[in-house]
C-alpha cells in the first residue's frame with residue numbers, strides 16, 4: 001500500500017525528532033512522518049552523557065567542530081546554547097548548566113529529553129513509524145521510499161540517519177548510501193570521539209589506571225591539539241574525554257605526549273624529586289615519586305627514562321632526576337589507529353558540508369532534499385556539541401519544510 005506525506009524524515013534520533021517538532025510547530029497542517037529502523041525512536045539519545053544527555057554547551061563555536069560544513073559561524077550565532085535551551089523550555093524540558101558550560105536536563109536523565117521530544121511529536125501530530133527497514137530511496141516526481149512491504153511517497157525528504165558510530169544503538173551508514181545515490185559527494189565514516197590505540201613499552205603495565213594531566217597530539221614534531229583531563233590507560237589504548245577529543249584529529253603514527261604532572265613546572269618537579277632524594281634516600285628508585293605519582297605510573301616513568309628500579313634513591317644523580325621529571329612531563333605514545341565504531345561516540349565523514357545550505361539544511365544539488373545531524377560531514381568535541389548541531393540543524397530544516 002502506498003502512503004503519501006508532505007514530508008518524510010528518515011531516522012528518529014536527535015535531529016529527526018527535533019525536525020518533526022519544528023516542522024509541525026511552524027506549519028501544523030504539514031502531513032509528516034518519521035521512519036525509524038529501530039523498534040523505538042531515540043535509542044542513542046538515551047545513552048548520551050552517561051545516561052544524563054549533555055545536550056548543548058554554552059561555549060558552542062565553530063572551533064569546537066571539524067569537517068567540511070564550513071559555514072557554522074552564522075548558524076551558531078543565531079542558534080546558540082541560549083536559543084536551544086529556550087526552545088527546549090518551550091517544549092517542557094528544564095535544563096541546568098554545570099561549571100564547564102555543559103547543559104543537562106534538570107532531571108539528570110536522558111529519558112526526560114527523549115520523553116519531551118516524543119510527547120511533543122505526538123501532541124503536534126507527527127507520525128512515528130518504527131521498526132521499518134528501508135530497502136530503497138529514489139527520486140521520481142516526488143521521493144519514493146520502499147520497505148519490504150510498504151511504499152511511502154513524499155514531496156520533501158529529510159535524511160536524519162546519523163552516522164555509523166555505536167551500531168548497537170542504531171548507527172549505520174545507510175543515510176550516506178541514499179545521499180550518494182541521489183547525487184551527493186560523501187566521505188565514508190570513520191570512528192571519532194573514541195579511544196586511541198597506542199604503542200608504548202609501558203602501556204600494558206598501566207592497564208586500568210586513571211590519571212589526570214595534559215594530553216598533547218604531535219605530528220612530525222608539531223603540536224596539533226592539546227587537551228587537559230583524565231587519561232584512562234586501557235589494553236593497548238588510551239582513553240578518557242581528553243583523548244576522545246584528540247581522536248578527532250589523530251592519525252596513524254602521530255605521537256601523544258602525556259604530562260602527568262601538569263599542575264607543576266618542570267623546575268618545581270625537579271626540586272620536589274631532589275627533596276624526596278634527601279627524605280627517602282634509603283628506599284629504592286621506584287619510590288622517588290612518593291607523594292607525587294601513583295606507584296604504577298612512577299614505575300612506568302622510571303622504565304621509560306631507563307632508570308634501574310632497584311637502585312637506591314640516594315644513588316640517583318641530579319641528571320637522572322632531571323630525566324625523570326622530563327619523562328613524567330612528556331610520556332610518549334605512538335598512535336596506532338582507532339578501535340571500531342562500537343567504541344566511537346561519533347564519526348568523521350558524511351555528506352559534503354559544501355553541498356548543504358546552512359540556512360535551510362536543504363541540499364544544493366537536489367531540491368526538497370534536506371540533511372541534518374551527523375549524516376553531514378561535521379563532528380564536534382565532547383561536551384554537548386554534537387547534540388547541539390543535531391538539534392539545531394533539525395530545527396532549521398523543520399522551519400524550512
Ligand SMILES: Cc1cc2nc3c(=O)[nH]c(=O)nc-3n(C[C@H](O)[C@H](O)[C@H](O)COP(=O)(O)OP(=O)(O)OC[C@H]3O[C@@H](n4cnc5c(N)ncnc54)[C@H](O)[C@@H]3O)c2cc1C
Pocket residue numbers: 010011012013014015016035036037038041042043044045047048049050053054055056132133134160161162163165166169170171172174175344345346372373374375383384385386387388390
Ligand atoms: C554513547 C554515546 C554518548 C554520547 N553522548 C553525547 C553527549 O552527551 N552529548 C553530545 O552532544 N553528543 C553525544 N553523543 C553523540 C550524539 O548522540 C550524536 O551526535 C547525535 O545523536 C546525532 O544525532 P542524529 O540525529 O544525527 O543521529 P542519531 O541520534 O544517531 O539518530 C539517527 C537515527 O536514524 C536511525 N536510522 C539510521 N539509519 C536508518 C535507516 N536506514 N532507516 C531508518 N532509520 C535509520 C537510527 O536508528 C537512529 O535512531 C553520544 C553518542 C554516543 C554513542
